[in-house]
Amino acid sequence: MDKQPKFKRRAEARPDEVLDAALEMFLEKGFAAAKVEDVARRAGVSKGLVYLYFPSKDALLEAIVRRAISPVADSALAQLAVVEGDPRVALRRVIGALMVQLSDPQRMAIPKLILREAWQFPKVAEMYRREVLDRAIPAVTALLQRGMDQGYLRQLDAELTVRSLVGPIAVHLMLAEVFDIAPGDGLALERFMDNHLAILFDGLSAHPMEHGQ
Template sequence: MSKPTLLCEIVASVQAKRERRKEARPSELLAAALELFVEKGFAGTRAEEIAKRAGVSKGTLFLYFGSKDELFKAVVRENISGRFPEWHAKLDSFEGSTAELVQLFMRQWWSDVGATPISAICKLMMSEASNFPELASFYQQEVITPASVLVTRILERGIARKEVKPINMKYGVYTMLAPMLFLATWRHSFGTCCEPSEQLDPEEYIATISETVLFGLSR
């Protein structure tokens, strides 16, 4: 192989690696941001810390995300709100009973969100929402409202099948949402420091809560 050909191949290889690295940067920044939001909260996290953890400059961070607020929104869309189409598709194709459906969705939420680092964002928003009303409004639109729509569909399906009694839907959705939010909040608060004997077992918790919810909703 001639030297010019070898040099061209080396240059092409370096350029390809740089392109792959460039394509990976947004996901690396999102991962670093999530880690720091979990560790320090939104207010306590600085943009330069996120850039440093992702191995880039602060200027590079702002090439991809215009502000720390935009980065936070991207983290939420990537890990939570982007999952709603998949969850609705599962609901559309499900053929079992309401009892099976409630248990499925509680376990699915725990697997996709609750048992992952992103669940700390639920706790973060509850503690910092009043200080960042614009982000609170975003979270309401991207997470809380879509979650309410999804749960409403589950309950309305149960009512139509005469497996669930008619309820005040505005507040009825929280019979399913509130227990799961509590479990996520516990995981990132008391769950980090309480004795092993006092820890909540997610599987047992979901089994008990789903049974309790269903008993309250059943006709």
């Protein structure tokens, strides 16, 4: 039996409730139009309580992204750091895990928000870059370079290859969320992943003559 006082459990839950409300308001109204009082009203708390946890609207957005993305990024980066052998195995595993995460509407809401707001608000893009891209891109670049050095992958520009890896994923999401262009069955993330990796790996795979097999 949980002996923790009810009011304490409620207080501990409030930051997440505020973030849930903020995400809903940012998606409904846009980051610029949404006000902190809107967030407070949706969360059922006072405006002062919101500021107690989050000193600004920017802080709300940063906390939303960190809560949803950072655990996923931490897990993926930890896996990539210890990869031995063919890096395609790890890439398939990590991208598969990403597709699973994006199947969760709560997590999918974050890329939606970034795609919609980053063009107009550089702070949004900068925050996402700091929290996600600046950590993920070097790790994937290093993984690809090791695969090239060990003969699993063709000798290519590892930094540019990262763009070929993540670019189609970004475009797939952008077509659906910004332009409302999607496959007939929705995002079809699993089919998209299989199709994307089949094309990518056939293009990356080293030919036997290139590494003496």
